[in-house]
Amino acid sequence: MPKFLTNINAISWYFLMPVLFIHFFVIAFPSILSLLLCLTDWNGFGKINYVGLENFEELFRDRIFKKAVYHNFIWTIMFLTIPVIVALIIAYLLTGIKRGQLFYRLVYFFPYILASIVNCLIWRYIFHPKHGLGGWFENQGIDFLSKSPFAMKETALYAVAWVDMWHFWGFLVIIYLTGMYQVDESLYEAADIEGATKFQKFRYITIPMIRPIFILSLIIIIIWSVPTFDYVYILTMGGPAYSSEVVANHLYSQAFQRMNVGYASTIGVMMFFYVGIIVGFFALLRRLGWEV
Amino acid sequence: MATARFRQRSSYINHSILFFMALTIILPLLVLIFNSIKPVEEFGTNPLGFPTEIRLMNYYDAWVNGNYTQIFFNSMTLVVGTLILNLTVSGLAAFSLAALNPRGIQTVVVGLYLLVGISIPAQLYILPLFLMWKSLYLLDTRIGLIIIYSALNAPFATFLIRSYMLQLPTELFEAAKLDGASTMQLFTRVALPLSWPVFLTTALIVSLNVWNEFLFAITFIITDDYKPISSILFAFQSRFANDYGLVSAASILMAAPIAILFMFFQRRFIAGLTSGATKG
Numbered sequence: 172m173p174k175f176l177t178n179i180n181a182i183s184w185y186f187l188m189p190v191l192f193i194h195f196f197v198i199a200f201p202s203i204l205s206l207l208l209c210l211t212d213w214n215g216f217g218k219i220n221y222v223g224l225e226n227f228e229e230l231f232r233d234r235i236f237k238k239a240v241y242h243n244f245i246w247t248i249m250f251l252t253i254p255v256i257v258a259l260i261i262a263y264l265l266t267g268i269k270r271g272q273l274f275y276r277l278v279y280f281f282p283y284i285l286a287s288i289v290n291c292l293i294w295r296y297i298f299h300p301k302h303g304l305g306g307w308f309e310n311q312g313i314d315f316l317s318k319s320p321f322a323m324k325e326t327a328l329y330a331v332a333w334v335d336m337w338h339f340w341g342f343l344v345i346i347y348l349t350g351m352y353q354v355d356e357s358l359y360e361a362a363d364i365e366g367a368t369k370f371q372k373f374r375y376i377t378i379p380m381i382r383p384i385f386i387l388s389l390i391i392i393i394i395w396s397v398p399t400f401d402y403v404y405i406l407t408m409g410g411p412a413y414s415s416e417v418v419a420n421h422l423y424s425q426a427f428q429r430m431n432v433g434y435a436s437t438i439g440v441m442m443f444f445y446v447g448i449i450v451g452f453f454a455l456l457r458r459l460g461w462e463v
Numbered sequence: 464m465a466t467a468r469f470r471q472r473s474s475y476i477n478h479s480i481l482f483f484m485a486l487t488i489i490l491p492l493l494v495l496i497f498n499s500i501k502p503v504e505e506f507g508t509n510p511l512g513f514p515t516e517i518r519l520m521n522y523y524d525a526w527v528n529g530n531y532t533q534i535f536f537n538s539m540t541l542v543v544g545t546l547i548l549n550l551t552v553s554g555l556a557a558f559s560l561a562a563l564n565p566r567g568i569q570t571v572v573v574g575l576y577l578l579v580g581i582s583i584p585a586q587l588y589i590l591p592l593f594l595m596w597k598s599l600y601l602l603d604t605r606i607g608l609i610i611i612y613s614a615l616n617a618p619f620a621t622f623l624i625r626s627y628m629l630q631l632p633t634e635l636f637e638a639a640k641l642d643g644a645s646t647m648q649l650f651t652r653v654a655l656p657l658s659w660p661v662f663l664t665t666a667l668i669v670s671l672n673v674w675n676e677f678l679f680a681i682t683f684i685i686t687d688d689y690k691p692i693s694s695i696l697f698a699f700q701s702r703f704a705n706d707y708g709l710v711s712a713a714s715i716l717m718a719a720p721i722a723i724l725f726m727f728f729q730r731r732f733i734a735g736l737t738s739g740a741t742k743g
Contacts, residue, residue, distance in 0.1 A: 182646050183563035187555075189555055193552055194580055196614070198614055199576075201592040208591065261480075267477055268474060268477055278485045279484070280732075281488065281492075288675075289696070289717060293492070293714075337488075342736070397584055426593075427593075439584070
């Protein structure tokens with residue numbers, strides 16, 4: 172440590188105080204409260220009774236919760252496949268062109284900066300049975316999309332996920348593109364001399380070289396799909412008949428419509444543990460030298 | 464030569480795939496823009512196309528019916544307030560972590576603490592926070608939401624600013640110190656003027672996050688007069704459910720400031736958003 176900065180330890184803590192204070196006040200402290208409240212049956216007003224793990228037992232019997240967990244699982248799988256594959260291909264194609272690249276990057280990225288509420292409005296209109304695509308097909312005399320996919324039990328979850336993916340995949344394109352531009356050009360040149368096809372270069376050079384950023388993107392997707400809320404809440408409210416209910420939605424209705432503070436906290440704690448396990452798992456892999 | 468011609472042809476295929484994917488984004492956006500200038504009567508006969516009669520009054524209606532002067536003011540207050548509070552606390556913390564004691568135990572402890580903070584889903588703490596805010600009389604106030612937004616964006620902002628400040632030459636700080644500058648002056652006179660680019664990037668991303676935020680906005684603001692634009696637009700969609708011209712105009716009014724900022728600062732937006740995710 173340089174000599175001129177005496178007493179630096181104390182001073183550097185002073186500079187950290189404001190951010191630690193505000194973060195503790197808004198995030199850490201209520202989180203701890205939640206971890207305590209999940210052991211009670213509090214409804215926000217009356218007496219707080221300690222009930223032990225009763226909430227957890229109830230949660231494992233809760234059919235809607237199980238349904239929601241299943242939907243979150245499907246949601247994660249969808250996001251781990253469709254946008255990832257599309258974004259990988261598009262990013263790879265983008266590295267091959269020079270003219271218009273900036274334009275494409277901007278267009279793909281644009282929905283990512285739009286508010287969830289705006290994106291939802293766009294697609295609610297397009298999927299509207301009377302207007303939008305349904306109306307357009309009806310005017311042509313074709314019976315297609317004459318029912319909104321958001322209003323049908325079979326399709327509601329997928330339709331909502333579609334909107335969220337439409338908004339999200341351009342973000343992945345940029346992430347992968349950044350990774351691909353860091354790949355050493357000479358590897359491709361060597362492959363060209365050996366007569367490798369485009370696909371072979373993609374499979375044997377690009378994919379292994381961008382592995383760290385690729386794995387990181389998968390972790391981000393897994394973690395971000397746990398608290399997914401906006402799109403479901405705006406488009407379907409979890410309906411019809413809980414066919415698109417996700418965990419965050421279930422928690423929100425338990426918390427703010429029914430004021431089941433204890434029960435809602437229990438759901439939050441489960442989400443937290445799940446994210447903790449995922450993060451811990453990847454941290455462990457990294458410690459074991461997996462280079463993820 | 465042969466390979467060159469092969470490349471040429473395959474680049475047509477590439478371009479058409481890329482163009483098709485661009486259309487899947489552009490066309491829905493165009494539909495929104497068309498709708499915002501379409502009279503109500505035309506929606507049945509012409510659901511997707513360009514309107515035969517342009518009606519800019521939709522924007523006026525949305526502005527007046529939605530009380531948008533007030534709503535824009537509310538959202539702007541949230542953005543400006545969050546920027547002031549968030550950039551102050553994050554800037555101070557980043558300065559401490561990058562310049563004062565980069566190898567100290569603080570970096571590890573605070574880094575870990577903020578990382579854990581990022582991974583916590585908002586749903587874990589939103590309800591206790593709601594009850595806390597209620598008892599502190601911060602519920603349903605703009606300042607209450609500003610505090611929340613500042614905290615939510617603090618880890619990302621701190622990491623981003625710190626990574627930039629780490630590149631500043633330490634000799635500058637040492638020279639200023641020899642000239643008798645206090646630690647606070649090192650921050651305001653040396654670190655701040657040199658790291659304005661990262662503050663600009665951070666400010667853009669934080670503004671974007673605050674402007675678009677939905678969950679906390681609908682939960683913590685109940686009175687219509689204080690509601691920011693995202694929760695007002697949500698209420699709009701059920702109140703004027705069938706007036707698509709008006710709702711589309713209202714949502715374009717929400718997206719426009721962000722879109723304009725994005726056009727001017729695309730590189731900063733993209734770099735900030737992706738590094739926020741990959742470093743955090």
